[in-house]
């Protein structure tokens with residue numbers, strides 16, 4: 001993006017305060033504002049003050065900072081709005097649904113049956129394609145981290161399938177007397 005285009009970036013102006021917005025948090029690196037097209041009430045956009053488009057362009061320091069902000073804002077949203085959780089969402093690239101030229105991190109307050117369509121439906125991939133993916137990905141991850149990661153020995157597809165089937169068959173752990181699952185407890189703990 002040219003400097004001129006950057007000067008026209010709406011989200012740079014929102015982050016700097018040149019364009020007014022309903023701000024919920026600010027520090028030297030980010031501003032967090034209510035989304036004007038919220039998925040649910042309290043939907044927050046965390047906007048880096050530096051103009052970056054996608055996460056891979058960011059400094060590790062900024063990415064770490066965004067992680068911390070996600071945690072703290074999630075807690076604040078859950079407590080203030082009496083919701084049961086948050087979805088933390090980033091679209092890196094147009095294909096992923098990114099519309100703004102400026103990186104945005106969405107923190108969306110969630111409640112059961114709130115109708116937000118973020119459910120991921122599993123793609124049907126065969127064993128060969130999964131193995132091809134892992135063969136491409138593992139060396140690239142190693143390169144990214146500057147370490148040599150050895151590929152694990154490939155399990156025979158049949159053995160792997162049988163294992164997966166077996167684990168599916170395993171009966172669920174008996175529910176505790178109060179009928180609450182571990183996730184129910186986490187939800188309650190978050191709201192406290």
Ligand SMILES: [Zn+2]
Nearest residue numbers: 009012051102
């Ligand atoms: Zn910008």
